Amino acid sequence: MTPLLEVKGVSRFFGGLAALSDVTFQLYKGEILGLIGPNGAGKTTLFNVINGFYPPSKGEIFFRQQKISDMQPHRICKLGMARTFQVVKPLQRMTVLDNVIVSAYLRTGSREKAEKTAVETLHFTGLFEDRYVVSKGLPLGRRKRLEMARALATGPTMILLDESFAGLNPTELNESIGIIRKIKESGITIMIIEHHMKVIMAISDRIVVLNYGQKIADGTPEQTRNNPLVVEAYLGDAQNG
């Protein structure tokens, strides 16, 4: 089976410092891949490289058998890869509905069709009630979900979620987990950065762990949890203590 996404030996330097070094992994259709690692491990940088904001300094990335590591973000999105941002970037002065319509226009030129897709997506993500709210005034939980809705409305085959759960209260958290399961059921492949260990362990099929820009583990949640390298990366070694 050919992978949907293939990251091959990707490195990214900033002013001589390696934010990512030689990261390689694959992602198969229908999977949920969790990406974890301590603060500053390079997770968001990896997303930015995959999604085309930064070209990799070394290495290549293939998506649906096409090389995307030299493409601009909008082309990668058109190919079917959507993303959300850790720091939410709603189109502030637009309503929730208009935000999603913008995304839906990617696959159509007609206002009716775009609005139809947008309304469906809003129902799917439970934001329909808020459709006429200007997104600036939306509480954080809803804004995070709006990010997801926007990504979904572009009609992706794969979606990158960057900390879509951070700062949510328990109710919102459960709702969002439900939405992610639903996204998976609809056949969309998911890659997700998350700090809520409980959540990531529960929903991921496979987990990739980054530390200092390097991949230190790649396996099932069970394997990851018992991997001494991962434990050390998270809790730190206490030899000095």
Added chain:
Amino acid sequence: MNGMLAIKGIDVYYDDVQVVLDVSFSVSRGEIVALIGANGAGKSTILKSISGLIRASKGEIIFDSRPVHTLEAYHLIDVGIAHVPEARRLFVEMTVEENLDMGSLKGDARKHRAKTREMVYELFPRLRERRRQLTGTLSGGEQQMVAIGRGLMSKPALIMFDEPSLGLAPILVREIFAVIKKIRSEGMTVLIVEQNVKQTLAIADRAYVLENGQIVMEGTGESLLNNEHVKKAYLGV
């Protein structure tokens, strides 16, 4: 022990998003107190609201029995609080020495500048070698040393560290933690925010565990180190 810093029921919002909910805790003179918790739990935000970079919308912050939450950020250093911020935040186009000098702009600290600087160089001999170098050209570990040194330059009573081990190799992390212990032994009080739970708890007298902007647990460093919940919170064991 006498209470030096007391946080009383603060709420903090970022834009209109609440990141800290009714948090209270205290730090006594001479202690090392740690705040631990996952990313986004609100640890850094608490430090920023103590040092005045963000204002708490509710609650009080008392330092040396005087309220400091009403002070402008640039006055906090005058009352004796230094904040070594996350990601170091050095003045990258200045030399090591200029960065250190920036830590001692006011009052007594300014008078004793040369002496304190010597003390910092004793603590980090490597900085003396590089004192004419621009900090932007230093390695991550050296930059962290400058950041800590800069914090010490104001001769604070309380020094707050935000993720001092971030992005450092294990051997350097150990060095930084050793320095923090030494700083306390010289009479300063330390409040530290960390993700490196094990090492932090190993040096901390007391620690508070934060989840989603609330304190969910507190205890001595040792008791938390052996606590099952702490392990769970971090690895989902």
Added chain:
Amino acid sequence: MTGPQVEVLLQTLISGLLLGGLYALIGIGMTLIMGVMKIINLAHGELMMVGMYIAYGLFTFFHIDPYLSVIIAAPLLFILGVLLQKYLINPVMKVDSILPENQVILTVGIGMVLANLATIFFSSDYRSTPVDYATKAWYLSDVWKSSPIELSLSFPWTVSFLFSLVITAGLWFFLTKTDTGKSIRATAQDNDAALLMGVHVEKMRVITFGLGSALVGAAGCLFIPIYYLYPDLGGQFTLIAFVITILGGLGSTVGAIVGGIVLGVFESLTSTYIGMGWAPVGRFMIFVAALIFIPGGITSLFRRKRLGR
């Protein structure tokens, strides 16, 4: 190259260098403001124009030498800058609007008012200060009798250049050796970190705007012995200052000096070899080229080398 050709080229380079030194002073004022406040001051040239009218007024009514008027004009401009920053620019930086360029447009408004007030008070006539040394010059043949080529060094140009060197050196001393200077640099580099060091950031912004205005005002006094003065001259110098900052890299004082000199020399070459009227076009060709080829400015080229390990 024949003798006369060399002579023309060298003479052109000398004038370019002298002009560039003055340009650098204008550019430094703008780059300081840009670095600390992260805004572009489009009233910069108009502030220079105000400085020139002050020098003109002092000369015409009190017979004070333009070079001497620097010590009066610079403090006045400092105060003007402080007032503008405190009561107009600062409030707007806090306003939420659809177009974040509001502050830039605001400075355009300030510039319009200044230029127009100058027209009302002084009419739009061209003015100058007829100093007695205006045409004085030193010649190479005076010092070297058998020189194969003849070069001249205009007295007012040279004095202005030297003054601008002195002012730049003074500024450099202030920025690197005093705590206030360091605090200004710190504010430009990291606002929050500066706050944590106890720097009164708002005050630094006000001081910086004052300082930038004083610098460009001083540049105005240095320009008046060698340049005509009219109310609308500001816009042209705003653009020059902006081109210099783009050339040199935003917020970099060293960059502004390099940028100023590069621009001065280039303009001088354009007017010698292509035609006087084309100098502004040459200026903007450099500008466009800098935008396309070196987006971080000239200093970024050095920096890349220094930081690239």
Added chain:
Amino acid sequence: MKKYLPLILMGLLAMLPLVGINTYLMHIIILVIMWSVIGMSWNLLGGYCGQVSFGHAAFFGVGAYTAGILYNKFQISAWWGLPASIVFVTGFALVIGYICLRLRGPFFALATLAMGVILRVTAENLSFLTEGDLGIMIRERTWVDKTWYYYIILLIAACTFYLVKKVIGSKLGYYFVAIREDQDAAESLGINTTLYKTIALCLSAVITGMAGAFYTNYMGYIDPKVVFALHDISIVAIMIVMVGGVATFWGPVIGSIIMVLLAEGIRSIPNLGAAHHSFFGVLLIVIIIFLPNGIMGDNPKLKKILRWGRTP
């Protein structure tokens, strides 16, 4: 009712000359309409797409000179400048866009400002084409009466209004606003931001250029200082939108009514005429501080202020 407002207004305006108004008033109305056109076009790029241009005089001037040069060098009616300017201005807009659109925010603004100045200086120096500072004079005016000029600019304005309305309601408009709100988000949602910014720039430039070509025909005389003016064209275009309302349909219309009347009003007051830039500048400052999104844009705020005035 509201839906038909533009049509009703058009109808009323079309009948206006039948009432028989004097030449001066007609001149003012023509100016207002011409500036509305420029304002609407600036609004398309600046207000909706968020790319604040300080150099719309460049496009106005190129349009004006297209008409002028056709007449002066090729002996064709300057009216051909209207269609011809579409081609020329688009060409210029593509070049300027290539250079400036890679910059963001205030740097784009300044780069466009520089472009305006470059074109002015070029026009001053390319005398063989532009007659330099002497300018170009259209010696045979098409009509003595202003009525036909009025109908032509009214038609251009109506088309512009219709175009802006159509664009803003469509995919294009959504994309423009998305780019204004967050360029990175827009890019990651599959919007080719460079392409759409270029489209916004070209549309805006072409409309302004047509206004310029009309200006040549209407005024009968152009020179570089007038048609490439920074303060009197580029800045006024910004002010019209700022005063009237950023990213609103009627904002530019209201803004140009206010600005033209203000300019004429100030000029007609003895001893104050020379100070009209000061008034503009102060107005600009006041608007930015108190009504940052213009009269139409800050309606609720304005209402609040008025209400507050009534209840002491």
